[in-house]
Amino acid sequence: MTEENSANPFFTASTLPCQLPDFAATEVAHYVPAFEHGFAQQLAEIATITGQPAAATFENTVVAMERSGAVLTRVANVFFNIASADGTAEILAIEEAIAPRLATHSDSVLLNAALYQRMLAVPEDGLDAESLRLLQEYRTSFTRAGVDLDPAGQERLRELNAQLSALGTQFSHKVTQAGNDAAVYVVDPAELDGLSPDDLATAAAAARTAGHAEGYLLTLILPTAQPALEVLSNRETRKKLHLASVNRGSASGDAPELALAATMASLRAEKAALLGFASDAERAIEPQTAPSLAAVHTMLSPIAEAAVRNARAEEQKLATAAGHAIEAWDWAYYSEQIRRDEYGVDLAALRPWFELNSVLEHGVFYAATQLYGVTFTERQDLLGYHPDVRIWEVNNADGSTLGLFVGDYFTRSTKRGGAWMNSFVEQSALEGTHAVVVNNLNIPQPPEGEPTLLTFDEVVTCFHEFGHALHGLFSSVSYPKFSGTNVPRDFVEYPSQVNEMWILWPEVLANYAKHYRTGEALPEGTVDKLHAASLWGQGFATTEYLGAALLDLAWHELAPGEPVKDPLAFEAAALTAAGVDLPAVPPRYRTGYFNHIFAGGYAAGYYSYLWSEVLDADTVAWFKAHGGLSRENGEHFRRTLLSRGFAIDPLQAFRDFAGRDADPAPLLTRRGLV
Structure with a gap:
């Protein structure tokens, strides 16, 4: 290794606890050489x-494959989180260059006929269940990647994969920029009536950060619905904010985001046909827990019908309360009025009880300790990739190391919207590694010295993303391919949704929901009111979600050779055909900012949130029937499901946990659809 290479932190495993990446030693200049070295190293491995004369065995072929590409794994795990969480112009330029190279490299591996033939030649006799599953999954990965195609087909497939990777990266970058550009600037504070003093201070700080000498800036979160719409009394300001949200990336029919989306959908359809599928939706759903595309539609269609019926009833009630017809920018405002007037719940007024540190340490972490016995110790001696990043050491009840949890909670102009979990290091008995996982959120940062007060939705997101983190931390498998959240897309949201149940669990809520100034508990009866109000707005929530899920499927059910010339017209027609085209209830994501499906790996998979919620709602019912928040219940859930990753069939893991198949009834009750 040259002296230059020895200084590159990705060339060898980190010596920090749990192999935490050495961010203090990492420079932007290290990424490209590490990728180049990683590509070359894995191809040599x-x-x-493939070149060894010995007959194929599990050890010399499958295990060797699992161990290959260590440098590439290290740099990719760090770089792509950085590109999403702190994507400076220099980082994004590297991503645009590297993403298609990575797709090409993946094809070089999975279209390698000699490697595939060795996988086929590995004897199955004598393998334990997890090892046999690994062998079978590798064989399936090769065939799904197109290894059986003729040379011309493989060549076209390589071209498509490289194009799609490049276009997805461009889409993500443009969505982030469009979101920044669409932030609503307001000079007169009277136009922001309804915002709390803390929110006004945050908006003023955002304006200064953006370079405005005065005024306020309402930054956008990634979904269509913007939190400020719940409290802004000025209807024109609400309209301006809503239109800024729904029109980013879609202000005109020739917006670059729309053109990118249409091109990707067309290329994906061609790729699916090349691989023998009728549509990309069928290709994408084939390896999921859902048995087929038809089964997904069979689940979604009746729910959509009931949800729209409920949403129309809610709209009539809102119009009565408002004294005029309801537009999309009115819905959240008057919905909160009904929540206050009829259920006695004012979500905006609860924010002083939801201070970020308390929510994290006395809520999210506390629930995990009560359930699983794990403990959290903040390691201020360990450095993250940005000054906002915090790191906690996580230990088991017996004091043994479980892993590290990294938290990056604040929004910034270089961070893409939304919230997500990534792994810097995956647990593996083969490699002797513990998990290092990160949660990213987009909470507006208050002025220095002021508390970070969360909306109720942000509290939900904290618990949700930590459910993903637990899935990664609790992994107890032999092979990296099966570790943690490396499960089908329509199963991965299940553990995260389950973790939301503890938000209002009396013991947990009492521990974290304390007024940040006085330390007082929530007013008596608040939880009962929240539960009573839980069905209000489900028509809207389900319809806006299904609008996005069904739009996703429509984009990926295109036949090859069926290009979309007018993406906005296609979007409108898709929503109408699905029966979810309510003007006052736009989809959670429109095409122009649907990062999940055009840049985030959820193509033809956004349905998975509802699919997973069947398991989630049934699991909540199980916990309630078995005594709730207890170590016994937590250990059972951890042992039978959270620790298993993809080492066994996910639905079998659910059966091992619940003792039966999932029952959809709890979901229908939760959503008010019975």
Whole structure:
């Protein structure tokens, strides 16, 4: 190794606790050389596997494959989180260059006929269940990647994969920029009536950060619905904010985001046909827990019908309360009025009880300790990739190391919207590694010295993303391919949704929901009111979600050779055909900012949130029937499901946990659809 290479922190495993990446030693200049070295190293390792004269065995072929590409894994795990969480112009330029290279490299591995033939030649006799599953999954990965195609087909597939990777990266970058550009600037504070003093201070700080000498800036979160719409009394300001949200990336029919989306949908349809599928939706759903595309539609269609019926009833009630017809920018405002007037719940007024540190340490972490016995110790001696990043050491009840949890909670102009979990290091008995996982959120940062008060939705997001983190931390598998959240897309949201149940659990809520100034508990009866109000707005919530899920499927059910010339017209027609085209209830994501499906790996998979919620709602019912928040229940859930990753069939893991198949009844009750 040259002296230059020895200084690159990705070339060898980190010596920090749990192999936490050495961010203090990492420079932007390290990424490209590490990728280049990683590409070359893994191809050389594969050449060694395929070139050896010995007969194929599990150890010299499958295990060798699992161990290959260590440098590439290290740099990719760090770089792509950085590109999403702190994507400076220099980082984004690297991403645009590297993303298609990575797709090409993946094809070089999975379209390697010699490697595939060795996988086929590995004897199955004597393998334990997880090892046999690994062998079978590798064989399936090769066939799904197109290894059986003729040379011309493989060449076209390589071209498509490289194009799609490049276009997805461009889409993500443009969505982030469009969101920043669409932030609503307001000079007169009277136009922001309804915002709390803390919110006004945050908006003023955002304006200064953006370069405005005065005024206020309402930054956008990624989904269509913007939190400020719940409290802004000025209807024109609400309209301006809503239109800024729904029109980013879609202000005109020739917006670059729309053109990118249409091109990707067309290329994906061609790729699906090349691989023998009628549509990309069928290709994407084939390896999921859902048995087929038809089964997904069979689940979604009746729910959509009931949800729209409920949403129309809610709209009539809102119009009565408002004294005029309801537009999309009115819905949240008058919905909160009904929540206050009829249920005695004012979500905006609860924010002083939801201070970020308390929510994290006395809510999210506390629930995990009560359930699983794990403990959290903040490690201020360990450095993250940005000054806002915090790191906690996580230990088991017996004091043994479980892993590290990294939290990055604040929004910034270089961070893409939304919230997500990534792994810097995955647990693996083969490699002897513990998990290092990160949660990213987009909470507006208050002025220095002021508390970070969360909306109720942000509290939900904290618990939700930590459910993903637990899935990664609790992994107890042999092979990296099966670790943590490396499960089908329509199963991965299940553990995260389950973790939301503890938000209003009396013991947990009492521990974290304390007024940030006085320390007082929530007013008596608040939880009962929140539960009573839980069905209000489900028509809207389900319809806006299904609008996005069904729009996603429509984009990916295109036949090859069926290009979309007018993406906005296509979007409108898709919503109408699905029966979810309510003007006052736009989809949670429109095409122009639907990062999940055009840049985030959820193509033809956004349905998975509702699919997973069947398991989630049934699991909540199980916990309630078995005594709730207890170590016994937590250990059972951890042992039978959270720790298993993809080492066993996910639905079998659910059966091992619940003792039966999932029952959809709790979901229908939760959503008010019975």
